[in-house]
Amino acid sequence: MSLSKQHEIHKRRFGRNLGVGLVLAALIAIVFGLTVAKVTGGDLEGALGSAGGTVDGN
Amino acid sequence: MSDASFDSRIHESEAQFGDYFALLKPRVMTLVVFTAFVGLLAAPVAMHPFVAFCAVLFIAIGGGASGALNMWYDADIDAVMKRTARRPIPAGKVTRDEALAIGSALSAFAVIFLGLATNWLAAGLLAFTIFFYVVIYTMWLKRLTPQNIVIGGAAGAFPPMIGWTAATGDISVASVLMFCLTFMWTPPHFWALALFVRMDYDNATVPMLTVTNGRRSTRNHILAYTVLLAILAVALGFTSVGGPLYLTVALVLNALFLKGAWDIWKRDEGASEADNFAVEKKFFKLSLLYLFAHFGAILIEATLSKLGFDWASLGGLLT
Numbered sequence: 001m002s003l004s005k006q007h008e009i010h011k012r013r014f015g016r017n018l019g020v021g022l023v024l025a026a027l028i029a030i031v032f033g034l035t036v037a038k039v040t041g042g043d044l045e046g047a048l049g050s051a052g053g054t055v056d057g058n
Numbered sequence: 059m060s061d062a063s064f065d066s067r068i069h070e071s072e073a074q075f076g077d078y079f080a081l082l083k084p085r086v087m088t089l090v091v092f093t094a095f096v097g098l099l100a101a102p103v104a105m106h107p108f109v110a111f112c113a114v115l116f117i118a119i120g121g122g123a124s125g126a127l128n129m130w131y132d133a134d135i136d137a138v139m140k141r142t143a144r145r146p147i148p149a150g151k152v153t154r155d156e157a158l159a160i161g162s163a164l165s166a167f168a169v170i171f172l173g174l175a176t177n178w179l180a181a182g183l184l185a186f187t188i189f190f191y192v193v194i195y196t197m198w199l200k201r202l203t204p205q206n207i208v209i210g211g212a213a214g215a216f217p218p219m220i221g222w223t224a225a226t227g228d229i230s231v232a233s234v235l236m237f238c239l240t241f242m243w244t245p246p247h248f249w250a251l252a253l254f255v256r257m258d259y260d261n262a263t264v265p266m267l268t269v270t271n272g273r274r275s276t277r278n279h280i281l282a283y284t285v286l287l288a289i290l291a292v293a294l295g296f297t298s299v300g301g302p303l304y305l306t307v308a309l310v311l312n313a314l315f316l317k318g319a320w321d322i323w324k325r326d327e328g329a330s331e332a333d334n335f336a337v338e339k340k341f342f343k344l345s346l347l348y349l350f351a352h353f354g355a356i357l358i359e360a361t362l363s364k365l366g367f368d369w370a371s372l373g374g375l376l377t
Binding site: 012013015016018019020030033034036037038041 | 072073074075078079106108109112115171174175
């Protein structure tokens with residue numbers, strides 16, 4: 001027998017907590033993915049170019 | 059009351075993740091996702107696939123957020139109508155405050171992220187859509203005018219236009235006509251349903267055209283909107299998103315839709331009751347195919363065009 005018995009409320013709320021966790025993980029993946037897409041997709045070059053710079057800082 | 063009975067009552071009414079998701083009206087979201095995706099793909103601009111995916115996702119979240127805000131405000135009337143009584147708030151699963159918090163937070167998230175991912179015109183259009191649906195439709199005009207379906211339909215018609223703007227950064231004739239397609243389609247679609255389904259909007263004191271103006275007037279309205287819809291739907295075929303496939307689909311379906319609206323207009327209540335509203339039911343079923351087929355045809359035209367297929371070259375091969 002385990003030392004601390006899991007309370008019923010933890011079992012009951014497992015689904016909700018899992019859902020929130022997955023949503024947060026998806027948010028991180030989206031922000032990361034968008035950053036990669038923007039940096040490699042030419043948006044950054046365009047923005048820096050119009051500001052008078054280049055990606056490599058020259 | 060024992061602790062055990064208190065616990066079991068909480069257990070029964072406690073919201074699960076699915077209840078919060080249900081606040082976003084997932085069935086409406088599927089239409090939003092489909093039409094926004096078509097609008098985005100039909101645009102004559104290549105987008106990074108992941109950015110395009112995110113744009114559609116944020117538009118869908120914005121649409122879902124407006125659904126949650128709609129449920130927050132309409133909780134009183136949802137509770138008295140059979141169709142809506144099992145929604146999370148009237149069912150006692152989610153509180154109104156929770157719906158307001160989720161709707162507001164997701165609205166802000168969707169608009170800001172769409173702006174960051176694509177452009178601020180698209181984000182502004184999404185913000186306007188949420189404002190239009192929640193404030194203009196839900197809070198103001200839904201309980202005031204029997205034209206509420208027309209106004210609500212406008213909010214549902216914005217996604218393809220937002221998708222287009224997310225890709226191109228502008229608004230064009232083609233994107234406005236894609237908006238008009240859903241906007242003009244919604245009233246005849248819904249009013250045909252209202253003719254053969256007994257709705258309990260009366261209990262909720264929401265004015266419905268069938269009740270306020272009568273069923274004859276509803277039939278007139280269906281015909282008038284269908285004529286305008288047919289003109290706009292065929293006109294869309296002559297823009298950049300159209301083509302031979304779309305035009306064929308539009309001509310066939312609009313001819314059938316006009317015939318259906320004409321048949322509904324011609325008959326009276328006696329004739330409808332005699333065959334258990336067969337014509338109205340057939341028109342409603344056709345309306346479901348109508349919208350899906352029009353946007354489906356635009357999607358196929360856009361896909362073929364992106365793959366380098368040219369209808370003119372096919373004509374050359376055949377001759």
